[in-house]
Amino acid sequence: MRLWISLYLPRLPLEVFCPSWSEDKGSVVLEQDGVLAVSPHAHAAGVRVGMRRGGALLMAPEAQLHERAPLREREAAHAVAMALLRYTPQVAEAEEATLLMDVGASLRLFGGVRKLCALVRASMRALGFTAVLGAAPTARGAWLLARSGGGRSLTIESMARRLAPLPSSLPPPARPFLNWFEGMGCLTLADLRRLPRPGLQRRCGRALLDLLDEAHGEAPELHVWIEAPPTFSAKLELFDRVEHADALLHGAQRLLQQMVGWLCARQFAVERVRLLLEHERGKVARAPTAIDIALGEPVWRDDHLLRLLKERLAKTELAAPVIGLCLEAAQVRPMLPPTDTLFPEPGGSKEDRERLFELLVARLGADNVLKASPQADYRPELANAWVPVRDKLRAAEAAARLPPQSLPRPAWLLPKPVALLMRDHRPFYTSPLRMVSNAERIEAGWWSEGQTRDYFIAEGADHAHYWVFRERLGAREGEAEARWYLHGLFG
Template identity: 40%
Template structure:
């Protein structure tokens, strides 16, 4: 297929070599690589699976999409076609769009747009389809090239002229297949097609046309691979939490490695292309290329099932946990995982060990939530078991005399010191700037013997005579007093 400049000079598909060079002396002819063209078409089809599961590889390097059930999801036909065009452009290709109620009708409009014989690219009604297709030239028929200029000799210029010819004569001269093709194009016959099937595992390769030695250029090229990954994930109803980008380097130095690998991982599985590209950008900006890159390969390492978020009839102003997780992942990628921390609660009675600061790991929170849901989803007990449990509860209630009200727990301060501060004693009272008065009952904590940091303490709430409240304790063995926290 000639490019736009050659097309303007008069070069057309089917022109002889000498005629093409006569029209465009600076024309450059490229050898056709059927296998490479097929791989390129499959990569585009893989990226377009994000819009519909019915993607078909058609005649003359055409990709057909059945989008009847997807228009509302993507905001209407115009918005959907715009997103499809943007995706194809992101894969590194240009496209000519055609939309019609039939597959061959869309194919004809797309190729008519390529040959600049019509400006109509979208048809929704079947009545409009007949009128527009009748005006298209008969040279768009897929089998027209094999018949030479026979259509011109019999005075057949448009598809309407072809439809007016006697059916028996058309079948005898051009074969019965052209009648079946006309019926399918005009929606008068069924047109079953085999859909493109995404592979079981994802692996994409991209050979760069020039040496790349900058992170920004690598990100621009890797966008094609990410779009294919997102389409593959949509086809398998899955999400990814880790992938590997293999970089093939040019051997510029003797001791430079031939390949290098970038592992990009995050906690919450996703198939959002923008989020994946953002994380990849941060990883590439922090990486150092040992040599120029000439080829890239992308492998999906950790893939899991993905359930789309359910929508509600009346949206509520609740927090978006997924958006918060993505924000923290971006901060981790930008600042480093060790610089984004979270408070982790621990089952320990010692105040200084009941909470710790660790690197943010939302996967652990998701795991705990799944554990709770699993416990709630247990099968209900049988009727006999419930009766036995009720009987046991009745026996316990009869044997134990519980108080009417639960024993109140001791209050905890808003601020706990990182290390307890030792206090002096004056007149047998702990002293912090002034004598402290104990105003609460004793709370004894004895724990930590299992890790060698055992404590034996008696905690009190103390008053400093000016409205300030303190949390103090006395060591049971030494009798020393310590300040451990402040109340608001």
């Protein structure tokens, strides 16, 4: 199924200056001393598109006036396009602040056109932009629907019915000839298509006919796809000086949206992310504050990264106000294919556990989340050490550290062996203990305090199992009988 989604950004000239409507105090964008766009607060004060600068200031003296910034608008549109690459690798820029997406091959992956459109709208809200969506079997058809207020048509026939009543002023090639069209009574696209083609081409040129044919699927469409760069680095200028790190999360989320689109387009997963907090420039310039996040497992989704950044920003104390953000994908690797396991693991996948550990490290600190690390020592109390969970230990290296074991080891090892009583020449612990295994002899530690022990699995009267050892004869001078100790408990 061939389907296109077009995103029209009607407030792009204004939204590159206004981060949030809730914080808007009245913003006006000017072009050649005339009002091009107004925020809701300024519109409520009486400012209208087309006013002159003086009229806008008369209606809203407190309004913030901005000159239109075409460069910033192009950068913002490109940032939106990078974020949309997570849904399809075929994204193109069109005229009049519009983006085109060929999503025919992505419908099954994202659950259909309705769900895909909802995901695109959610991404636009996270980026801080307003978009009008149009969906149609042709790119030009989707463009016309988006420019007319939005709508969806999944077949050529339904699209033709929706395009027919649209005004004839909608196609850009028709706008220089609107007076002529109105004089003939051609007010809709259906009226334009009923005009004689040779005469329409002589009067208006070939561009209008080509646009109408492309929109109705009667001519091929050519596009220049946006390509993801080989490396990722995105910047964002803040609209004010920020003095609290947790207030930077919204800006970091906008940059994460772009990075996820880049990762999906390049088929990469990120292992290490760096967020640079840029401070004042000039005479009071300071080096950026770097926040590095190392991931145990490579990821390419933004929800987990956003949680980690939220925890790190909440613990960051700013030495100076922040005026800009820069996000870098410091270390990436090719994206691994999905698992081919038929049944999922009952306790969650390995990636889920790694994400939990990373979230705990970001919240509690690296030195407060530990994991067991086997050591090359035969003595049970020294055979394990606790290291930060972020320290990577290869499986082969861990296996090499483990000494060969002939008997099972208990789940609970006492911090210090407990001496046992002897009754009728048998060790006693709540009841007489009966040995149910052969001896496991351990002789180690000759360079410090040597150990010469024979370990046994013992069973009590309640059928509980214990790990006990007997010091060999001669281990302690002046004692004729070896002593018994309790060292561990079996579950």
